[in-house]
Structure formats: C-alpha cells, structure tokens
Amino acid sequence: MTIHENPFFQASQLPFQAPPFNLIGDDDYEPAISEGIRAYLSEINVIAGLAATPTFDNTYVALEGAGQMLKRVLAVFGAMASANTNDRLQQIEEKTAPELAKLNDAIKLNGALFARLQQVYDQRLTLDISPESKRLIEVTYQRFVLAGANLTPQDKQRLSQLNQEAASLSTRFTQSLLTASKQAALAIADETWLDGLSPAEISAAGLAAKERGLEGQWLLVLQNTTQQPQLQWLKRRETRQALFAASVGRAERGDNNDTRALIIRLAQIRAQQANLVGFADYASWALQDQMAKTPTAALAFMQNIVPAATTRAKREAADIQALIDDRQGGFALAPWDWQFYAEQVRKMKYELNDSQIRPFFPLDRVLQDGVFYAAGRLYGITLTLRTDIPVYQSDVSVYEVFDRDGTSLALFYTDLFQRDNKGGGAWMGNFIDQSTLMDTRPVIYNVANLPKPPSGQVALLSWDDVITLFHEFGHTLHGLFATQQYASLSGTATPRDFVEFPSQFNEHWADDPEVFDNYAKHYKTGEPMPEDLREKIRRAARFNKGYDMTELLAAALLDMHWHSLAADRPLEQVDEFESEVLAQEKVNLDYVPPRYRSSFFQHIWGGGYAAGYYAYLWTQMLADDAFDAFRKQGGLTAENGRRFRQLILSRGNSEDLDRLYRTWRGAEPSITPMLTNRGLQDGD
16 A cells, blocks of 8 residues: 555545544554654654744744644544554554654754744743733643753653653553453353343343353453442352452453553653653642642642541441341451442432333433433534444444534544443543644544443443433533634643543533433333432432542542652552552542552553542532532523533633633632532531
C-alpha cells in the first residue's frame, strides 16, 4: 500500500470528517503514525526557525494548527486500542509509545520554539487579541514550562529519557492489565456454584466460556474494579470468595502480567521527572494547572470527608454483620460478603430487589427516553440514528445531533456492550475535536461495558448502569456544545478536577421525576414503574453510601500518596505501601477495599489521572452544588439549560475555571450539598 492509499493521509470525506472505518485496517496505523510524527516535527521546525519576529499568529496559532495528520490517526488509534484492541494494535501501541513521548519532548523542549513562545508571552497583556487567544497563550506557555522548557540541555536530555521510559511502562501496564484481567476470569465447572445469578447471567457466562473454548463451563469475566457485579447475587460464599480473590489478585500472580514491578518503576520515574522540572514530587508538578493547585489542598479536601464516610461505612457494616449473625452465618463480614449481604439489608430495609427494577430499565428506552430526552428538554437537542456512517464493530451505533433550530452539531457514537478486547469501565472520547480555527465539528463516542444479552433478548439495566449512561453523556454534552476557536481549549480539554463536573452533574437527571417517568417503563408492557417501587428507589438512594465513598477515598488517597513520593526515597513494595497509606489515612477498613488496588489502578498508571483521581470527589462537590442551584431555580427548564450551556458547557478551557464556575453559580461551591446527597450528612 502506498502512502496515498492510507486513509489517514488526508481528512476523511465522510460527514463531519468521521473516521472511514470501512477503509481502515490494522496495518494503516503504524505508517500513518510514523508519517504523522515526521510531518509534525517538520512543521514545528518551520515555526521555530522563522526569521520573522514572533507574533501570536505565526507562533501560537501556527503551533495550534500543526500536527493535524498525527492528531487524526491518534484519535482513532487511541479509541481502538482501548475499546477494540487486538495483538497487532497492542504491538503498535507498545512500539509507538516511546516514539510519541520523544516527539512530545522534541516539541516541548525545543529551545528555539520556546524562545518565540516566551517573547509573545511577555507581550500578551498589550496584544489586541480575544480573551480566548490570551487564554491560549497562558495555557500553552504553562504547559511548556511544566514540561521542562526552561531546563538546561543536559537536564532536557535526562527528562526526555525518563519521559520515553515512562510512556513505555505505562503502555505495558495497560496491556498487562488487560491480559491479566482476561486470564483471571473465574471458570466454574459446576452450575450450582452460580446459584443466585439470573438465567440470563448464567447464559452469558456460558457463552463467555464457550468463546474461550471452555465447553461445559461458565466464565465470570472481570470488570476493572475491585468488587464485581456478580458478588451481589452469588449465594455460595465459596464462589464469592473465589471471584473476589480473582479480582484483587489479577495482576499480582507472579507471571508476565504482574504489574507491581512496573508500578514501582513508574512511581520512581515520575518523582524523578518532577525533580528535574523543579518540584518536590510528581503530585506537586501535576496539580499546577488544576483547580486544587496543590497536593496539600487535595489531601485536605479528602481527609475532611474521611471521618463522615468511614463512620457511615462502619454503621453499614454493623447492619450487615447483624444480618449474618441473625442467619447464623458464623463468620465475620469479609469484603466478598459485602455486596451480597448489603443487597439483603437493602431488600429488608427498603423492600427493594434489583430484579424488580431491571425490567423497567431496557437499554434503548433509557437511552432514548431518558438520556436523550433530558438533554432535549434542557438544551433543545435531538438525536437521529444514522446507518450510513461506517462503524468499527457491529454493536456500535451512530447518531447525528441537531440543535433546537435544526442546525447539525455533531456525530455521536455508542459502543455499550462488554467485550474481552475492550478495557474495563466506561468513558467518552473524541474522534474529531471541535475547532473554529480548523473548521471542525465534534465527533464523539461513549464506551461502556454493559453485559450483552443473548441474541433476541433485551438488555435490562441496573440502576448503576442507568447512572453510567447519564454520566458519560454528560461528557458528551460538554464536548458537543464546545464553541472554541482552538481545539486545545475545546470541550473536555479542561483540568481533570473540572472535566468530571458536567458528567456527574448530568447523573442527577436520571432521578428527575419528569425524566424518570418518561423512561422507566416495563420492557414488555410499557407500563410505568409503580409509584411504590419508585419510592423505594428514592428511599434507597443513600443506601451503602458510606461504603461507596470510603472505597473511592481509599483509591484517591492511594493515588495521591504514590505520587507524593520523593525521588530519593527507597523503592516501595506495592502491597506494604498500600497497607501503610490506608492505615495512615484511616481508611483501612478490612471489609471496604479500595475501589482499585494499586496493581490494577488503570486510571493512574495507564491513563491520564496520575495524582488526579481525587478529581472525581472534587467534581462531585461541584456537581452536587450545581444541581442544588438548578433545583432552587426551577429544575428541568429550558432557561436553566440555556444558561448552563452558555456559561459552562460551551466554554471548554477558554477562561479560568474557578472564575467560570463562580460566574455561573454566583458563589463559591459549597461542600454541603455533596455531603447531603452522598448520605454523609442529614441522612439516615
């Protein structure tokens, strides 16, 4: 194949420049990435070598527009490496990760380029440019400084070496974890060990086993969290314990996919990177451009929540232990018991059974009459299915998004069912970023890991699944309403401790009475959910919140401590360090493990959340405070939606985010709505 036949060598001719998946093959990625790197470097060298006096246009705008081919291929390749990977893509990912890190250094550590950026930066206050353009100068300049642009040539060389090694290790971690999770899936030879699972779940487990060549067996596939969904239903304690052990030990089996050595080295490298750039530790370096600003502020924020969270978790544990004792269980509550017995307590306390709920949450109706409906009521958009846009997998659907006046805004892809070549969890991303400079409109995707029903059956969701769909579409709204000139400031290109705010805010509409009544209908009869069942869901909304908050805090605190290590500190042993941190932060409840153990903490070792997992808590505060404001101003109204869209969702990172929030809210965010909503204050 010649370079002219490679689909990435020119912009797609499809609507919105959507990826031509019908033309893209696995062998197209590597040559496109290589050529993209070459072209990007060439463009950078032209900008850096200009004889003309540096100006905003010939330096900052030129830099913003450079590298379009590489950005085009990486947007698709990154999505496929996470959602639809295979051995070939993993090989390419491992090979190109250090090359991409080297490219980043070649740009950020380019002395001639930085000198031009510096000259324009020093004149920024006198330039006759838009506020967004001034923001571009400030954000770009800070990114270069934080990347080491001010270092000596010797230190730049050392930093570049560390960056490339870190990129390779991070890629190896992601690939090792994917393989480890797949291999650690629990095979069951005796169907009686699945007692408690629904017929559909048992059928799905049988199908998963058959696909792996395990005829006559059942396979419980792992999700990328410590607790597994099946633990809520499995009646046999031996099965629960085995599944929990498979989950927590998936990446600690002493084989080629054991991630602990990678973690130790990554933590060390990150501390060394931070030292070179002038910071005491990686967390101090990473938080410079975040809302929290410092690790001290982020830690204090989390530590202030710990007492309320653990106190409630202990109360919840006492209720569960009482139930175990009443049933003469003869054992102390263990982490593999929590989900199962918590469900029993929930049934008794609220008379609520998940099997009662699921028939009222068929996937298509939740999506169309819930997620899309709420967005339509608030923001005036409609989504229309398109079958003429190529997709990368048969489960993927594509929608065109239209504004209130009929203007076409974006394309939106959904990829919602679990596959063993898909990373765990749920996420949003862009195939194409919005930018008026580049004349591009957003092409966005949502990925989830919902259990796929057997052929011909309807996917029925849990309440958590419903919340996930609303959450990820909140990210989508943030992306599709973007109105920025520059892609690097557009949509979700914000600090981590702001980017989860719109998504967590959007979760609240799942429970809004008008929205809920529109989608919560029986999948067979179309009858609305009975009010008594709805009331049980309302009353149970704060159930298990001590557990939920404690497991989240434990993971976030682990992250912050890993990334607060000094570069000269002796290398840590993963298990010992984890135990020490949990004890130090007083979240070491035996029956409440961290949401992610260090060894399978994809967010921080293989994703972009190093020293940033606290952001989920920080943005819970913003989201709950924001929804409290919405309620006081009339709730689900077009005027509320118009103002939120105009002042928050459409602004990206085009101005200081503290000021952005205060302008919309009219006040500083309060933590009180978060504590109340999460059941940690003024709740039962």
